Amino acid sequence: MMAHVISAPAGLSLTARIHAAFAGVVVSWMKARDFQQTFKELDALTDHELYDIGVRRCDIGDIARRHVYG
Numbered sequence: 276m277m278a279h280v281i282s283a284p285a286g287l288s289l290t291a292r293i294h295a296a297f298a299g300v301v302v303s304w305m306k307a308r309d310f311q312q313t314f315k316e317l318d319a320l321t322d323h324e325l326y327d328i329g330v331r332r333c334d335i336g337d338i339a340r341r342h343v344y345g
Contacts, residue, residue, distance in 0.1 A: 306343050313339040 287295070317325070317335045325332060 310339050310343045313342050 314335060317330065317339065318332075320328075320330075322332065330338060
């Protein structure tokens with residue numbers, strides 16, 4: 276059986292670690308929201324508009340993911 280270890284930088288107080296974890300959750304939530312918004316905006320375009328900008332409808336998810344997560 277393998278144990279999972281969560282390592283935190285040495286010297287951080289419990290409050291600082293909780294704050295850092297919360298900040299990480301907020302950043303993740305904001306990125307997920309940005310992904311959904313980007314996907315929604317591209318998906319709202321017509322096939323003709325997507326063709327004009329060189330995007331296939333099946334690539335919208337990948338494009339939104341790269342835009343938000345790099």
